[in-house]
Amino acid sequence: MTITAPRTRPASPVAADTAPLRRRRLRGIASHTGLLLVTLIVIAPILLMVKVSLQSDADVAAHPLSWPAHWNLHNYVAAIRAMNYGRSLYNTVLITGGAALLVMLTGSLAAWPMSRISRRWTKTVYQLFVAGLTVPVFVMITPLYMFMRDLQLLDTFASVILAEAAISLPFAVLFFTSFLKSVPVELEEAAAIDGAGPLRTYWHVILPVLRPATATLAITLTLAVWNDLVIPLVLLTSDSKQTMTLDVYSTIGTHAYSTSQLLPTVVLGTAPLLVVFVALQRHIVAGITAGVSKG
Structure with missing residues:
Protein backbone atom coordinates (compact mmCIF):
# COMPACT_ATOMS: atom_id res chain seq x y z
CA MET A 1 0.00 0.00 0.00
CA THR A 2 1.51 3.27 -1.10
CA ILE A 3 0.78 6.62 0.42
CA THR A 4 0.97 9.58 -1.93
CA ALA A 5 1.70 13.03 -0.58
CA PRO A 6 -0.96 15.61 -1.25
CA ARG A 7 -0.18 17.84 -4.15
CA THR A 8 0.43 21.48 -3.36
CA ARG A 9 -1.59 23.82 -5.46
CA PRO A 10 0.52 26.38 -7.33
CA ALA A 11 0.21 29.97 -6.27
CA SER A 12 -2.33 31.91 -8.18
CA PRO A 13 -0.74 34.23 -10.75
CA VAL A 14 -3.36 36.83 -9.91
CA ALA A 15 -2.27 36.90 -6.24
CA ALA A 16 1.40 37.07 -7.29
CA ASP A 17 0.66 40.06 -9.51
CA THR A 18 -1.38 41.97 -6.93
CA ALA A 19 1.23 41.70 -4.15
CA PRO A 20 3.69 44.23 -5.68
CA LEU A 21 0.80 46.50 -6.59
CA ARG A 22 -0.45 46.41 -2.99
CA ARG A 23 3.03 47.23 -1.70
CA ARG A 24 3.30 50.18 -4.11
CA ARG A 25 -0.05 51.46 -2.94
CA LEU A 26 1.00 51.20 0.70
CA ARG A 27 4.25 53.04 -0.01
CA GLY A 28 2.30 55.73 -1.87
CA ILE A 29 -0.14 56.15 1.01
CA ALA A 30 2.74 56.32 3.51
CA SER A 31 4.63 58.92 1.45
CA HIS A 32 1.52 61.07 0.97
CA THR A 33 0.74 60.84 4.67
CA GLY A 34 4.29 61.90 5.54
CA LEU A 35 4.14 64.84 3.15
CA LEU A 36 0.81 65.89 4.62
CA LEU A 37 2.21 65.79 8.15
CA VAL A 38 5.28 67.82 7.14
CA THR A 39 3.04 70.37 5.39
CA LEU A 40 0.86 70.70 8.48
CA ILE A 41 3.91 71.15 10.70
CA VAL A 42 5.22 73.90 8.40
CA ILE A 43 1.98 75.85 7.96
CA ALA A 44 0.67 75.42 11.52
CA PRO A 45 2.74 78.32 12.95
CA ILE A 46 1.65 80.53 10.04
CA LEU A 47 -2.02 79.76 10.59
CA LEU A 48 -1.60 80.32 14.33
CA MET A 49 0.07 83.67 13.66
CA VAL A 50 -2.78 84.81 11.41
CA LYS A 51 -5.36 83.66 13.96
CA VAL A 52 -3.70 85.41 16.87
CA SER A 53 -3.26 88.59 14.82
CA LEU A 54 -7.05 88.81 14.54
CA GLN A 55 -7.59 88.62 18.31
CA SER A 56 -7.24 91.08 21.14
CA ASP A 57 -4.58 90.58 23.82
CA ALA A 58 -7.23 89.60 26.38
CA ASP A 59 -8.77 87.04 24.01
CA VAL A 60 -5.34 85.55 23.25
CA ALA A 61 -4.53 85.29 26.96
CA ALA A 62 -7.85 83.60 27.70
CA HIS A 63 -8.01 81.32 24.64
CA PRO A 64 -4.56 81.03 23.05
CA LEU A 65 -5.28 78.00 20.83
CA SER A 66 -9.05 78.03 20.47
CA TRP A 67 -10.96 79.43 17.51
CA PRO A 68 -11.61 83.14 18.16
CA ALA A 69 -15.18 84.05 18.99
CA HIS A 70 -14.82 87.51 17.46
CA TRP A 71 -12.61 88.49 14.54
CA ASN A 72 -10.91 91.83 15.16
CA LEU A 73 -9.77 93.64 12.01
CA HIS A 74 -8.96 96.74 14.01
CA ASN A 75 -5.50 95.30 14.66
CA TYR A 76 -4.68 95.46 10.94
CA VAL A 77 -6.16 98.94 10.53
CA ALA A 78 -4.02 100.20 13.40
CA ALA A 79 -0.93 98.40 12.05
CA ILE A 80 -1.35 99.90 8.57
CA ARG A 81 -1.61 103.37 10.05
CA ALA A 82 1.28 102.91 12.47
CA MET A 83 3.58 101.46 9.80
CA ASN A 84 2.53 103.89 7.07
CA TYR A 85 2.24 100.69 5.09
CA GLY A 86 2.25 102.19 1.61
CA ARG A 87 5.46 104.08 2.28
CA SER A 88 7.19 101.08 3.88
CA LEU A 89 6.12 98.80 1.05
CA TYR A 90 7.45 101.24 -1.57
CA ASN A 91 10.78 101.62 0.23
CA THR A 92 11.25 97.88 0.65
CA VAL A 93 10.32 97.07 -2.95
CA LEU A 94 12.68 99.78 -4.20
CA ILE A 95 15.61 98.50 -2.15
CA THR A 96 14.92 94.83 -2.86
CA GLY A 97 14.35 95.31 -6.58
CA GLY A 98 17.37 97.56 -7.02
CA ALA A 99 19.69 95.21 -5.15
CA ALA A 100 18.38 92.12 -6.96
CA LEU A 101 18.76 93.70 -10.42
CA LEU A 102 22.27 94.93 -9.63
CA VAL A 103 23.36 91.56 -8.25
CA MET A 104 21.94 89.55 -11.15
CA LEU A 105 23.48 91.87 -13.76
CA THR A 106 26.96 92.08 -12.23
CA GLY A 107 26.92 88.46 -11.09
CA SER A 108 26.13 87.11 -14.56
CA LEU A 109 28.73 89.42 -16.16
CA ALA A 110 31.40 88.19 -13.73
CA ALA A 111 30.41 84.52 -13.92
CA TRP A 112 30.46 84.32 -17.72
CA PRO A 113 34.24 84.75 -18.23
CA MET A 114 35.07 82.74 -15.11
CA SER A 115 33.10 79.79 -16.49
CA ARG A 116 34.81 79.96 -19.90
CA ILE A 117 38.42 81.06 -19.27
CA SER A 118 40.62 78.44 -17.59
CA ARG A 119 43.46 80.56 -16.31
CA ARG A 120 45.13 80.90 -12.94
CA TRP A 121 43.80 84.41 -12.40
CA THR A 122 40.21 83.35 -13.06
CA LYS A 123 40.51 80.58 -10.49
CA THR A 124 41.96 83.05 -8.01
CA VAL A 125 39.16 85.55 -8.57
CA TYR A 126 36.58 82.77 -8.27
CA GLN A 127 38.11 81.64 -4.96
CA LEU A 128 37.99 85.23 -3.68
CA PHE A 129 34.27 85.39 -4.45
CA VAL A 130 33.71 82.06 -2.70
CA ALA A 131 35.70 83.32 0.30
CA GLY A 132 33.30 86.26 0.48
CA LEU A 133 30.56 83.84 1.49
CA THR A 134 32.38 83.06 4.73
CA VAL A 135 32.55 86.67 5.99
CA PRO A 136 29.78 87.43 8.51
CA VAL A 137 27.73 90.54 7.88
CA PHE A 138 28.51 91.90 11.34
CA VAL A 139 32.21 92.06 10.44
CA MET A 140 31.40 94.32 7.49
CA ILE A 141 29.07 96.73 9.29
CA THR A 142 31.70 99.22 10.45
CA PRO A 143 33.65 99.32 7.15
CA LEU A 144 30.38 99.70 5.22
CA TYR A 145 29.24 102.54 7.45
CA MET A 146 32.54 104.39 7.12
CA PHE A 147 32.63 103.80 3.36
CA MET A 148 29.11 105.14 2.86
CA ARG A 149 29.90 108.06 5.15
CA ASP A 150 32.93 108.99 3.04
CA LEU A 151 30.80 108.76 -0.10
CA GLN A 152 28.14 110.92 1.59
CA LEU A 153 25.52 108.24 0.94
CA LEU A 154 24.31 107.71 4.50
CA ASP A 155 20.53 107.76 4.91
CA THR A 156 19.96 107.13 1.20
CA PHE A 157 18.43 104.20 -0.65
CA ALA A 158 21.58 103.94 -2.76
CA SER A 159 23.68 103.06 0.29
CA VAL A 160 21.42 100.17 1.25
CA ILE A 161 21.13 98.92 -2.35
CA LEU A 162 24.91 98.96 -2.85
CA ALA A 163 25.56 97.29 0.51
CA GLU A 164 22.98 94.55 -0.05
CA ALA A 165 24.31 93.95 -3.56
CA ALA A 166 27.90 93.68 -2.33
CA ILE A 167 26.92 91.15 0.34
CA SER A 168 24.85 89.01 -2.07
CA LEU A 169 27.23 89.18 -5.05
CA PRO A 170 29.52 86.24 -4.05
CA PHE A 171 26.60 83.83 -3.90
CA ALA A 172 25.32 85.04 -7.29
CA VAL A 173 28.74 84.56 -8.91
CA LEU A 174 29.03 81.06 -7.44
CA PHE A 175 25.48 80.19 -8.57
CA PHE A 176 25.82 81.55 -12.12
CA THR A 177 29.29 80.11 -12.65
CA SER A 178 28.16 76.61 -11.71
CA PHE A 179 25.18 76.92 -14.06
CA LEU A 180 27.16 78.30 -17.03
CA LYS A 181 29.77 75.54 -16.80
CA SER A 182 27.04 73.10 -17.85
CA VAL A 183 25.98 75.22 -20.85
CA PRO A 184 27.61 74.19 -24.17
CA VAL A 185 30.13 76.66 -25.60
CA GLU A 186 28.82 75.97 -29.11
CA LEU A 187 25.97 78.43 -28.51
CA GLU A 188 28.44 81.29 -28.11
CA GLU A 189 30.58 80.08 -31.00
CA ALA A 190 27.53 80.08 -33.27
CA ALA A 191 26.75 83.65 -32.22
CA ALA A 192 30.35 84.67 -32.94
CA ILE A 193 30.15 83.11 -36.41
CA ASP A 194 27.03 85.21 -37.04
CA GLY A 195 29.04 88.32 -36.22
CA ALA A 196 27.84 88.96 -32.67
CA GLY A 197 30.20 90.75 -30.32
CA PRO A 198 30.61 90.06 -26.59
CA LEU A 199 27.81 92.41 -25.48
CA ARG A 200 25.38 91.11 -28.10
CA THR A 201 26.27 87.51 -27.24
CA TYR A 202 25.70 88.26 -23.56
CA TRP A 203 22.33 89.90 -24.21
CA HIS A 204 20.93 87.44 -26.77
CA VAL A 205 22.56 84.15 -25.72
CA ILE A 206 23.78 84.20 -22.11
CA LEU A 207 20.85 86.00 -20.49
CA PRO A 208 18.16 83.77 -22.13
CA VAL A 209 20.11 80.68 -21.10
CA LEU A 210 20.33 81.98 -17.53
CA ARG A 211 16.59 82.66 -17.27
CA PRO A 212 15.72 79.61 -15.09
CA ALA A 213 18.73 80.19 -12.84
CA THR A 214 17.91 83.90 -12.63
CA ALA A 215 14.37 83.18 -11.45
CA THR A 216 15.67 80.85 -8.75
CA LEU A 217 18.28 83.39 -7.66
CA ALA A 218 15.72 86.22 -7.71
CA ILE A 219 13.50 84.64 -5.06
CA THR A 220 16.57 83.84 -2.91
CA LEU A 221 17.81 87.43 -3.10
CA THR A 222 14.32 88.80 -2.49
CA LEU A 223 13.98 86.79 0.71
CA ALA A 224 17.45 87.80 1.91
CA VAL A 225 17.16 91.53 1.19
CA TRP A 226 13.51 91.86 2.21
CA ASN A 227 14.10 90.27 5.62
CA ASP A 228 17.39 92.01 6.33
CA LEU A 229 17.34 94.20 9.41
CA VAL A 230 20.97 95.05 10.13
CA ILE A 231 21.94 96.98 6.98
CA PRO A 232 18.85 99.28 6.89
CA LEU A 233 19.06 99.79 10.66
CA VAL A 234 22.65 101.04 10.40
CA LEU A 235 22.47 103.04 7.16
CA LEU A 236 18.97 104.56 7.32
CA THR A 237 17.90 107.08 9.95
CA SER A 238 14.97 109.00 8.46
CA ASP A 239 11.43 107.87 9.27
CA SER A 240 10.43 108.37 5.64
CA LYS A 241 12.98 105.75 4.49
CA GLN A 242 12.07 102.93 6.90
CA THR A 243 11.61 99.41 5.52
CA MET A 244 9.19 96.66 6.50
CA THR A 245 11.61 94.97 8.87
CA LEU A 246 12.40 98.25 10.63
CA ASP A 247 8.69 98.96 11.11
CA VAL A 248 8.14 95.49 12.54
CA TYR A 249 11.18 95.92 14.78
CA SER A 250 9.82 99.23 16.09
CA THR A 251 6.73 97.44 17.49
CA ILE A 252 8.88 95.32 19.83
CA GLY A 253 9.22 96.96 23.23
CA ALA A 279 4.25 84.24 -8.93
CA LEU A 280 7.76 82.80 -9.41
CA GLN A 281 7.04 79.26 -8.24
CA ARG A 282 6.84 77.82 -11.76
CA HIS A 283 10.14 79.45 -12.75
CA ILE A 284 11.81 78.31 -9.54
CA VAL A 285 10.86 74.68 -10.16
CA ALA A 286 12.02 75.00 -13.78
CA GLY A 287 15.36 76.42 -12.65
CA ILE A 288 15.95 73.62 -10.15
CA THR A 289 14.96 70.98 -12.70
CA ALA A 290 17.22 72.52 -15.33
CA GLY A 291 20.13 72.58 -12.90
CA VAL A 292 19.63 68.93 -11.95
CA SER A 293 19.25 67.76 -15.55
CA LYS A 294 22.32 69.71 -16.67
CA GLY A 295 24.37 68.43 -13.77
Whole structure:
Protein backbone atom coordinates (compact mmCIF):
# COMPACT_ATOMS: atom_id res chain seq x y z
CA MET A 1 0.00 0.00 0.00
CA THR A 2 1.51 3.27 -1.10
CA ILE A 3 0.78 6.62 0.42
CA THR A 4 0.97 9.58 -1.93
CA ALA A 5 1.70 13.03 -0.58
CA PRO A 6 -0.96 15.61 -1.25
CA ARG A 7 -0.18 17.84 -4.15
CA THR A 8 0.43 21.48 -3.36
CA ARG A 9 -1.59 23.82 -5.46
CA PRO A 10 0.52 26.38 -7.33
CA ALA A 11 0.21 29.97 -6.27
CA SER A 12 -2.33 31.91 -8.18
CA PRO A 13 -0.74 34.23 -10.75
CA VAL A 14 -3.36 36.83 -9.91
CA ALA A 15 -2.27 36.90 -6.24
CA ALA A 16 1.40 37.07 -7.29
CA ASP A 17 0.66 40.06 -9.51
CA THR A 18 -1.38 41.97 -6.93
CA ALA A 19 1.23 41.70 -4.15
CA PRO A 20 3.69 44.23 -5.68
CA LEU A 21 0.80 46.50 -6.59
CA ARG A 22 -0.45 46.41 -2.99
CA ARG A 23 3.03 47.23 -1.70
CA ARG A 24 3.30 50.18 -4.11
CA ARG A 25 -0.05 51.46 -2.94
CA LEU A 26 1.00 51.20 0.70
CA ARG A 27 4.25 53.04 -0.01
CA GLY A 28 2.30 55.73 -1.87
CA ILE A 29 -0.14 56.15 1.01
CA ALA A 30 2.74 56.32 3.51
CA SER A 31 4.63 58.92 1.45
CA HIS A 32 1.52 61.07 0.97
CA THR A 33 0.74 60.84 4.67
CA GLY A 34 4.29 61.90 5.54
CA LEU A 35 4.14 64.84 3.15
CA LEU A 36 0.81 65.89 4.62
CA LEU A 37 2.21 65.79 8.15
CA VAL A 38 5.28 67.82 7.14
CA THR A 39 3.04 70.37 5.39
CA LEU A 40 0.86 70.70 8.48
CA ILE A 41 3.91 71.15 10.70
CA VAL A 42 5.22 73.90 8.40
CA ILE A 43 1.98 75.85 7.96
CA ALA A 44 0.67 75.42 11.52
CA PRO A 45 2.74 78.32 12.95
CA ILE A 46 1.65 80.53 10.04
CA LEU A 47 -2.02 79.76 10.59
CA LEU A 48 -1.60 80.32 14.33
CA MET A 49 0.07 83.67 13.66
CA VAL A 50 -2.78 84.81 11.41
CA LYS A 51 -5.36 83.66 13.96
CA VAL A 52 -3.70 85.41 16.87
CA SER A 53 -3.26 88.59 14.82
CA LEU A 54 -7.05 88.81 14.54
CA GLN A 55 -7.59 88.62 18.31
CA SER A 56 -7.24 91.08 21.14
CA ASP A 57 -4.58 90.58 23.82
CA ALA A 58 -7.23 89.60 26.38
CA ASP A 59 -8.77 87.04 24.01
CA VAL A 60 -5.34 85.55 23.25
CA ALA A 61 -4.53 85.29 26.96
CA ALA A 62 -7.85 83.60 27.70
CA HIS A 63 -8.01 81.32 24.64
CA PRO A 64 -4.56 81.03 23.05
CA LEU A 65 -5.28 78.00 20.83
CA SER A 66 -9.05 78.03 20.47
CA TRP A 67 -10.96 79.43 17.51
CA PRO A 68 -11.61 83.14 18.16
CA ALA A 69 -15.18 84.05 18.99
CA HIS A 70 -14.82 87.51 17.46
CA TRP A 71 -12.61 88.49 14.54
CA ASN A 72 -10.91 91.83 15.16
CA LEU A 73 -9.77 93.64 12.01
CA HIS A 74 -8.96 96.74 14.01
CA ASN A 75 -5.50 95.30 14.66
CA TYR A 76 -4.68 95.46 10.94
CA VAL A 77 -6.16 98.94 10.53
CA ALA A 78 -4.02 100.20 13.40
CA ALA A 79 -0.93 98.40 12.05
CA ILE A 80 -1.35 99.90 8.57
CA ARG A 81 -1.61 103.37 10.05
CA ALA A 82 1.28 102.91 12.47
CA MET A 83 3.58 101.46 9.80
CA ASN A 84 2.53 103.89 7.07
CA TYR A 85 2.24 100.69 5.09
CA GLY A 86 2.25 102.19 1.61
CA ARG A 87 5.46 104.08 2.28
CA SER A 88 7.19 101.08 3.88
CA LEU A 89 6.12 98.80 1.05
CA TYR A 90 7.45 101.24 -1.57
CA ASN A 91 10.78 101.62 0.23
CA THR A 92 11.25 97.88 0.65
CA VAL A 93 10.32 97.07 -2.95
CA LEU A 94 12.68 99.78 -4.20
CA ILE A 95 15.61 98.50 -2.15
CA THR A 96 14.92 94.83 -2.86
CA GLY A 97 14.35 95.31 -6.58
CA GLY A 98 17.37 97.56 -7.02
CA ALA A 99 19.69 95.21 -5.15
CA ALA A 100 18.38 92.12 -6.96
CA LEU A 101 18.76 93.70 -10.42
CA LEU A 102 22.27 94.93 -9.63
CA VAL A 103 23.36 91.56 -8.25
CA MET A 104 21.94 89.55 -11.15
CA LEU A 105 23.48 91.87 -13.76
CA THR A 106 26.96 92.08 -12.23
CA GLY A 107 26.92 88.46 -11.09
CA SER A 108 26.13 87.11 -14.56
CA LEU A 109 28.73 89.42 -16.16
CA ALA A 110 31.40 88.19 -13.73
CA ALA A 111 30.41 84.52 -13.92
CA TRP A 112 30.46 84.32 -17.72
CA PRO A 113 34.24 84.75 -18.23
CA MET A 114 35.07 82.74 -15.11
CA SER A 115 33.10 79.79 -16.49
CA ARG A 116 34.81 79.96 -19.90
CA ILE A 117 38.42 81.06 -19.27
CA SER A 118 40.62 78.44 -17.59
CA ARG A 119 43.46 80.56 -16.31
CA ARG A 120 45.13 80.90 -12.94
CA TRP A 121 43.80 84.41 -12.40
CA THR A 122 40.21 83.35 -13.06
CA LYS A 123 40.51 80.58 -10.49
CA THR A 124 41.96 83.05 -8.01
CA VAL A 125 39.16 85.55 -8.57
CA TYR A 126 36.58 82.77 -8.27
CA GLN A 127 38.11 81.64 -4.96
CA LEU A 128 37.99 85.23 -3.68
CA PHE A 129 34.27 85.39 -4.45
CA VAL A 130 33.71 82.06 -2.70
CA ALA A 131 35.70 83.32 0.30
CA GLY A 132 33.30 86.26 0.48
CA LEU A 133 30.56 83.84 1.49
CA THR A 134 32.38 83.06 4.73
CA VAL A 135 32.55 86.67 5.99
CA PRO A 136 29.78 87.43 8.51
CA VAL A 137 27.73 90.54 7.88
CA PHE A 138 28.51 91.90 11.34
CA VAL A 139 32.21 92.06 10.44
CA MET A 140 31.40 94.32 7.49
CA ILE A 141 29.07 96.73 9.29
CA THR A 142 31.70 99.22 10.45
CA PRO A 143 33.65 99.32 7.15
CA LEU A 144 30.38 99.70 5.22
CA TYR A 145 29.24 102.54 7.45
CA MET A 146 32.54 104.39 7.12
CA PHE A 147 32.63 103.80 3.36
CA MET A 148 29.11 105.14 2.86
CA ARG A 149 29.90 108.06 5.15
CA ASP A 150 32.93 108.99 3.04
CA LEU A 151 30.80 108.76 -0.10
CA GLN A 152 28.14 110.92 1.59
CA LEU A 153 25.52 108.24 0.94
CA LEU A 154 24.31 107.71 4.50
CA ASP A 155 20.53 107.76 4.91
CA THR A 156 19.96 107.13 1.20
CA PHE A 157 18.43 104.20 -0.65
CA ALA A 158 21.58 103.94 -2.76
CA SER A 159 23.68 103.06 0.29
CA VAL A 160 21.42 100.17 1.25
CA ILE A 161 21.13 98.92 -2.35
CA LEU A 162 24.91 98.96 -2.85
CA ALA A 163 25.56 97.29 0.51
CA GLU A 164 22.98 94.55 -0.05
CA ALA A 165 24.31 93.95 -3.56
CA ALA A 166 27.90 93.68 -2.33
CA ILE A 167 26.92 91.15 0.34
CA SER A 168 24.85 89.01 -2.07
CA LEU A 169 27.23 89.18 -5.05
CA PRO A 170 29.52 86.24 -4.05
CA PHE A 171 26.60 83.83 -3.90
CA ALA A 172 25.32 85.04 -7.29
CA VAL A 173 28.74 84.56 -8.91
CA LEU A 174 29.03 81.06 -7.44
CA PHE A 175 25.48 80.19 -8.57
CA PHE A 176 25.82 81.55 -12.12
CA THR A 177 29.29 80.11 -12.65
CA SER A 178 28.16 76.61 -11.71
CA PHE A 179 25.18 76.92 -14.06
CA LEU A 180 27.16 78.30 -17.03
CA LYS A 181 29.77 75.54 -16.80
CA SER A 182 27.04 73.10 -17.85
CA VAL A 183 25.98 75.22 -20.85
CA PRO A 184 27.61 74.19 -24.17
CA VAL A 185 30.13 76.66 -25.60
CA GLU A 186 28.82 75.97 -29.11
CA LEU A 187 25.97 78.43 -28.51
CA GLU A 188 28.44 81.29 -28.11
CA GLU A 189 30.58 80.08 -31.00
CA ALA A 190 27.53 80.08 -33.27
CA ALA A 191 26.75 83.65 -32.22
CA ALA A 192 30.35 84.67 -32.94
CA ILE A 193 30.15 83.11 -36.41
CA ASP A 194 27.03 85.21 -37.04
CA GLY A 195 29.04 88.32 -36.22
CA ALA A 196 27.84 88.96 -32.67
CA GLY A 197 30.20 90.75 -30.32
CA PRO A 198 30.61 90.06 -26.59
CA LEU A 199 27.81 92.41 -25.48
CA ARG A 200 25.38 91.11 -28.10
CA THR A 201 26.27 87.51 -27.24
CA TYR A 202 25.70 88.26 -23.56
CA TRP A 203 22.33 89.90 -24.21
CA HIS A 204 20.93 87.44 -26.77
CA VAL A 205 22.56 84.15 -25.72
CA ILE A 206 23.78 84.20 -22.11
CA LEU A 207 20.85 86.00 -20.49
CA PRO A 208 18.16 83.77 -22.13
CA VAL A 209 20.11 80.68 -21.10
CA LEU A 210 20.33 81.98 -17.53
CA ARG A 211 16.59 82.66 -17.27
CA PRO A 212 15.72 79.61 -15.09
CA ALA A 213 18.73 80.19 -12.84
CA THR A 214 17.91 83.90 -12.63
CA ALA A 215 14.37 83.18 -11.45
CA THR A 216 15.67 80.85 -8.75
CA LEU A 217 18.28 83.39 -7.66
CA ALA A 218 15.72 86.22 -7.71
CA ILE A 219 13.50 84.64 -5.06
CA THR A 220 16.57 83.84 -2.91
CA LEU A 221 17.81 87.43 -3.10
CA THR A 222 14.32 88.80 -2.49
CA LEU A 223 13.98 86.79 0.71
CA ALA A 224 17.45 87.80 1.91
CA VAL A 225 17.16 91.53 1.19
CA TRP A 226 13.51 91.86 2.21
CA ASN A 227 14.10 90.27 5.62
CA ASP A 228 17.39 92.01 6.33
CA LEU A 229 17.34 94.20 9.41
CA VAL A 230 20.97 95.05 10.13
CA ILE A 231 21.94 96.98 6.98
CA PRO A 232 18.85 99.28 6.89
CA LEU A 233 19.06 99.79 10.66
CA VAL A 234 22.65 101.04 10.40
CA LEU A 235 22.47 103.04 7.16
CA LEU A 236 18.97 104.56 7.32
CA THR A 237 17.90 107.08 9.95
CA SER A 238 14.97 109.00 8.46
CA ASP A 239 11.43 107.87 9.27
CA SER A 240 10.43 108.37 5.64
CA LYS A 241 12.98 105.75 4.49
CA GLN A 242 12.07 102.93 6.90
CA THR A 243 11.61 99.41 5.52
CA MET A 244 9.19 96.66 6.50
CA THR A 245 11.61 94.97 8.87
CA LEU A 246 12.40 98.25 10.63
CA ASP A 247 8.69 98.96 11.11
CA VAL A 248 8.14 95.49 12.54
CA TYR A 249 11.18 95.92 14.78
CA SER A 250 9.82 99.23 16.09
CA THR A 251 6.73 97.44 17.49
CA ILE A 252 8.88 95.32 19.83
CA GLY A 253 9.22 96.96 23.23
CA THR A 254 12.22 96.85 25.52
CA HIS A 255 10.71 94.44 28.07
CA ALA A 256 7.43 93.25 26.51
CA TYR A 257 5.34 93.46 23.36
CA SER A 258 1.70 93.27 22.38
CA THR A 259 0.61 90.47 20.05
CA SER A 260 -2.23 92.62 18.73
CA GLN A 261 0.39 95.14 17.56
CA LEU A 262 3.29 92.89 16.54
CA LEU A 263 1.65 90.02 14.65
CA PRO A 264 -0.43 92.15 12.23
CA THR A 265 2.76 93.95 11.19
CA VAL A 266 4.48 90.59 10.68
CA VAL A 267 1.63 89.34 8.49
CA LEU A 268 1.58 92.57 6.47
CA GLY A 269 5.35 92.40 6.05
CA THR A 270 5.43 88.80 4.83
CA ALA A 271 2.32 88.89 2.62
CA PRO A 272 4.15 90.48 -0.38
CA LEU A 273 6.82 87.78 -0.14
CA LEU A 274 4.12 85.13 -0.44
CA VAL A 275 2.79 86.84 -3.56
CA VAL A 276 6.28 86.93 -5.10
CA PHE A 277 6.89 83.27 -4.29
CA VAL A 278 3.57 82.16 -5.82
CA ALA A 279 4.25 84.24 -8.93
CA LEU A 280 7.76 82.80 -9.41
CA GLN A 281 7.04 79.26 -8.24
CA ARG A 282 6.84 77.82 -11.76
CA HIS A 283 10.14 79.45 -12.75
CA ILE A 284 11.81 78.31 -9.54
CA VAL A 285 10.86 74.68 -10.16
CA ALA A 286 12.02 75.00 -13.78
CA GLY A 287 15.36 76.42 -12.65
CA ILE A 288 15.95 73.62 -10.15
CA THR A 289 14.96 70.98 -12.70
CA ALA A 290 17.22 72.52 -15.33
CA GLY A 291 20.13 72.58 -12.90
CA VAL A 292 19.63 68.93 -11.95
CA SER A 293 19.25 67.76 -15.55
CA LYS A 294 22.32 69.71 -16.67
CA GLY A 295 24.37 68.43 -13.77
